Amino acid sequence: MELIIQPDDRAIATIVADAVTTLLADKPDAVLGLATGSSPLAVYDELVRRNEASEVSFARSRAFMLDEYVGLAAEHPQRYRNVIETEFTGRVDIRAEAVQGPDGLGEDIPAACRAYEDAIAAAGGVDLQILGIGTDGHIAFNEPGSSLASRTRIKTLTRQTRLDNARFFDDDLEQVPTHCLTQGLGTIMTAKHLVLVATGAHKAEAIHHLVEGSVSAMWPATIMQHHPHATVLVDGAAASRLQLADYYRETYETKPAWQSL
Numbered sequence: 001m002e003l004i005i006q007p008d009d010r011a012i013a014t015i016v017a018d019a020v021t022t023l024l025a026d027k028p029d030a031v032l033g034l035a036t037g038s039s040p041l042a043v044y045d046e047l048v049r050r051n052e053a054s055e056v057s058f059a060r061s062r063a064f065m066l067d068e069y070v071g072l073a074a075e076h077p078q079r080y081r082n083v084i085e086t087e088f089t090g091r092v093d094i095r096a097e098a099v100q101g102p103d104g105l106g107e108d109i110p111a112a113c114r115a116y117e118d119a120i121a122a123a124g125g126v127d128l129q130i131l132g133i134g135t136d137g138h139i140a141f142n143e144p145g146s147s148l149a150s151r152t153r154i155k156t157l158t159r160q161t162r163l164d165n166a167r168f169f170d171d172d173l174e175q176v177p178t179h180c181l182t183q184g185l186g187t188i189m190t191a192k193h194l195v196l197v198a199t200g201a202h203k204a205e206a207i208h209h210l211v212e213g214s215v216s217a218m219w220p221a222t223i224m225q226h227h228p229h230a231t232v233l234v235d236g237a238a239a240s241r242l243q244l245a246d247y248y249r250e251t252y253e254t255k256p257a258w259q260s261l
């Protein structure tokens, strides 16, 4: 796992956007994995800027989302399918039909989850997966206790996650859905490159466990320690509980120029 400490989200965004730009230059039909939440917003803004400047094209790429609330109406602005369109995919030249997410409105939920797994596999898997992390260490919506081998399925959101996300629902906990569909930890682990971004002191404990803790379903993101190509980008506040912070800084500063992300 590579740990990169940067001054702020804009510096992080530049590094992640460089990786996406390089990937799409090498493989224009690459498959991207997209996360919602506030953490990747600076990355999306930078990619939009580059797309407008014709520095990167998403025209032949495909994208899969990590998760979706169950039961939010199709037009609900917080439905992740709508959120990602507003924040990213609707602002770049990716084809609308090339963006897929789990169907949180499907009547047969297990069938919808299987279909989603099949669609990811049929696309050849995700080349680069952008991730955020919840304060309780969840990635996508894999809450503590999630099977480390899990696949796309329905999950019950923890009260903490619903509280964290209430800001998107008029600060009204009652409006936050109780259930979601999410790629499993096993699904996420099939992506070829995992890129997790986190900023702020409220993420420091989760980042500490992710990078330096024991692999455990109690801190689901720790499964990333088993991934052969995982990059974690944080600001100083999110890095504040890392025991080896000085070593990570030195490692990045002295990284050979030929070594990519």
Ligand code: GLP
Pocket: 035, 036, 037, 038, 039, 040, 066, 067, 131, 132, 133, 134, 135, 138, 139, 140, 141, 161, 165
């Ligand atoms: C939600 C999303 C996750 C995201 C997490 C953190 O629970 N399902 O994909 O990583 O929130 O969100 P934020 O980046 O806003 O802190």
